[in-house]
Amino acid sequence: MNLDTALQAVNSMMIEAVQSDVPVLREASEHILGAGGKRARPRLLMLSYQALGGEDLSIPVRAATAIELVHTATLVHDDINDHSLLRRGRESINARWGRTFALLTGDFLFTKVYELMAPLGDLNVILAEAVVALVEGETLQAAAAKAGTLDRETYQQIIARKTASLFRAAGMLGAKMAGGEDEQVHRLGEFGFYVGLAFQVVDDLLDLTGDPALMGKPVGLDVAQGRGVGSLAAGQNGGAAEAVAEAPPDDPFLAIKRRLIAGGAVEEGRQMVKVLEAQARAILDGLPPGPAVDELHDLLTLVVERQS
DSSP states (O other), rough: OOHHHHHHHHHHHHHHHHHHHSHHHHHHHHHHTTOOOOOOHHHHHHHHHHTTTTOOOTTTTHHHHHHHHHHHHHHHHHHHTTTEEEEEEEEEEHHHHHHHHHHHHHHHHHHHHHHHGGGTTHHHHHHHHHHHHHHHHHHHHHHHHHOOOOOHHHHHHHHHIIIIHHHHHHHHHHHHHOOOHHEEEEEEEEHOOOOOOHHHHHHHHHHHOOOOHHHHSSSSSHTTOSSSHHHHHHTTTTOOOHHHSSSSOTTTTTHHHHHHHTTTTHHHHHHHHHHHHHHHHHTTTTTTOOHHHHHHHHHHHHHOOOOO
């Protein structure tokens, strides 16, 4: 089984996992899963497994599926919080089925992770710790946005928990399943952590500058709601609310974007990504060279250079 076949197996296992005799849960889950995605976290898990000598890619499929279902569940809940009508180029679940069914679908996806991980014993601890951190990060973000007090330290705490924690878990799970030593598991977990940090900063930059046609979702939501790397500069330049008030009716985010670009938020974010990329590559230099390590480098490149 090669990597592409293994990722196809992840997709198939996700669809199998969300089958239910309650039609709305099955249909809504299949709707969001059918929209595709980058599958960055399962890919990271599989490559971490291979980097330490793992050969049978059917072995980590279950853990990779669980990781991606956690991520998908968070997207469903994010769209409720953001009032977003689009996800991956199609209607969000809350847009089609409403907020109540979207909330329940997200819960359904989360609980299906329990079933998937049950046979994997102590590996559950790694994923459970990551999900706890993820929820803590989302909560910190919501609290900071509500209070209007998002600063750099808080932003770093948020992205470390809400995004990087799941990437770290992917690296650690793959390494563990390959029989890696503690230092190797830690190293691949740290690589995943820096990949996750870079992924989120790039995502925040795309929210500020991205093309909606490429993103497959509305841009500007994080900025307008006082979240993301761009909101740091917004807070220094009069705040998002004031900028929205000044924006023309047909583009409520235009004034925000202008202020953030003028304030240097985009360049600051890009420099942050370069630092994180360098840290991640330095970690990989400590692993035995091989095709899987080369592909981990390639995955990092895709993360930092993506346009959607």
